[in-house]
Amino acid sequence: MTTNNHNMAARGEEQLRRVLGLPALVFFGLVYMVPLTIFTTYGIVTETTGGRTAGAYLVTLAAMLFTAASYGIMVRRFPVAGSAYSYTNIAFGSNVGFLAGWSLLLDYLFIPMINYLLIGLFLNIAFPAIPAWVFVLVSIALVTVLNVLGIRSVAKASNLIVGAQVIFIVVFVALSCNSLGNAGPVDYLSPLLGDGSKPGFNPLMAGAAILCLSFLGFDAVSTLAEETRDARRTVPRAIMLTTLAAGVLFTVLAYLSQLAIPGSHFENADTAANEVMFTVGGQFLANFFTAAFVAGSLGSALASQAAVSRIIYSMGRDKLLSERCFGTLSARFGTPVNATLLVSLISLVALVIDLGTLASLISFGALVAFSAVNMAVLRTHLFAKGQPKNLLLHGVVPLIGLALTLWLWTSLSALTLSIGLAWFGVGVVYLLVLTSGFRRNVQVADFSEAG
Template identity: 60%
Template sequence: MSQATTPERASDVPSAPTLKRVLGVPALVLFGLVYMVPLTVFTTYGIVTEMTGGRVPLAYVITLVAMLFTARSYARMSAAYPYAGSAYVYTQRTFGGAIGFLAGWSLMLDYLFLPMINYLVIGIYLEAAFPGVPAWVFILGSIAVVTILNVVGIVSVARANFVIIAVQTVFILAFVVFGSASLAGREVDPLAPFVGDGSVEGVGVLFAGAAVLCLSFLGFDAVSTLAEEAKDATRSVPRAIMITTIAAGVIFIGLSFLAQLVFPSNEFADVDSAARDVMLAAGGEFLAVFFTAAYVAGAAGSALSSQASVSRIIYAMGRDGVLPKRVFGRLSARFQTPVVAILCVSAISLLAIWFDLALLSGMISFGALVAFAVVNLSVIKHFFVDRRERAGAAVVRNLVLPLIGFGLTVWLWTSLSAETFIVGLSWLAVGIVLLAIVTRGFRRPTPMLDLKES
């Protein structure tokens, strides 16, 4: 005689895995700074030095000003929509699914390439330190380690970030001490890093350099992707975004200023590893070796954080069906992380073995600036147009400031190289084709992300 089945209580039904809310403001700021890598100032140091005629600090000032307006827009939108997905979510909810998809697609360009550029520079500097070992060996090894840490979970990422930022802090202090000591007794012109060496003239090259340097500031954007893992996300994420942007800007300007005083030349042994010439001039072989260790640790930390961010954007896009939901829209029941998305990012990062540093830098900035522009417009649409917050100072907050941010990002975007535009626009074209497939020739609405938390 069969027994009647008892209906399962809601508490007995296992719930779908969700992201853990474990990160406070310090952890979010730490994540952003590690994502940026304080030593990332040296990633494109040689390239931007040649491009601007020795005016890297001035180019960083321009970039910081533009990024402050955009960071403020990200902070506003992260409070309005405290969910994983960053620019993808903000533009989707304000301009609709199609525009949101293209914004997320553009953002994925720089997120997919940022881990790649970190693996590339790890290979460049470790091969220089150990000439007998090819760069691809170091690239493969770092990809494996970073992937494992990301699969295990965001807590392991945060713990690793603390160690990495500590190593970089010690190096920065050492560089300041050695660099300052090397200037003793020398005739130094403190205005030289802002005036230049005369090899390149004009303001246009400064904006071109500033456009490349945008990749240095991607950490504030990365903070917004962890909104569903932050405690009190509507308050902690906006604060962390602004703190991260300002702190990083000060570090970048200060380090590039000292570097150009120590080595006032754009004649490098290798433009991709120009920082080694600076370190040798500041503190000899000891500082050069210390820099390599700290820089590689920082690049690994940035790869760790950037892979965490892009995997969550892919997860957000899979969760709403824009990407295959059964593949990308699921979390691991064991680790509560988007494992499939993490593995896909690792596979794409293998391209670091063949890509060029200058092109990668430009592509990251291309995708970032497109996303930055639409987030500034999202503030206007959400607060000024939809919510009609237009009284008094609200006009400045909701229209004037984001409009300035939009104008500055477009100016920087148009300063990128023609080669970057070719690749970047090709990426956008692929996104439009994918969108057409998902919407059956634009006859169906673009799937929208369900913002109800479990």
């Protein structure tokens, strides 16, 4: 009797564990990607593309859909693994996997930084008497203290923050439509065709490359594979739907914003979103946007700093970094204090770096990861012995995804490519030391926790 009850309990636990369906996964993915992320680089991309941000989003979306399909193919075969690092490790071994993780680490280190920079920029608009650097320092100090203390209740605010952003989007769309209805003649093709200041396809691709930042996190859906009903079928569909829904949302918001302020010139490209809000809804909408955007940036900074601190801690624990400095937890707080402080120190670069370069560097890391996933599909499916092959699904789809991500990657600025490749080169040298000249495989930390 005891055995039977135990088996029934075990089965019940398994059923309780796998409770997520397609709608829940798509909602999770959209929440993770942050709805207002479009306004992070709106002004920069509008100037780069000559007023074609909406068109640039369509280009980026096309590339992301093929890459999302590659993620889905990998999830279908490896339903537990959930990151570009994991898939590269599976496909090419731990040494190549380490380099993929090293490239992703660039993203993880810079995501908190861009949030601090944005908080400073937009709060300076609301309170011009206070310099932006003051807000940057205060936000770094606040987030660092909260992460050191391990304040779990902060996570509960995430739903409230996302809810406020959703409400803002509804209000913004309504006011935009009302404003256009009361305006004179409107050129509805201008957000796609631009103002003629930056003609040609290259500026469009340069803007599209920067916009990869907006799609960071669509693959986070795969981290819930073990809690999803029929994960091999549901998770790939959720990844595709999340990418498509986010891309459509970003494109619509960019389209409406460019109808509100046609052209590609702003008083300050970094904070162009504030100009759009003031034009569409006056001071009310501008204040609402600042509150929702800063709250979202603060929440993202909390989560991203915690994530990268755990990565650094795990690297220290696995002796990829100094175990004494980074591989231990605080006896008092139970958090990786040294790793958290290191991330905070690196984030001080937000005081001197410009938003465009920072956003491009994050996109650099993302594109390396996306390229790695497309190549992993080719290696594990098309070129693996003894595996059933589908030339269209396992060959054409990842090849197109790879070609598009490489095209976007090479469309980034020369400065971005130089810094990104220098970071990658440091990783190669470091791997050379860790493996005694590539004579053995490196023991790798698990980067997948960061999503």
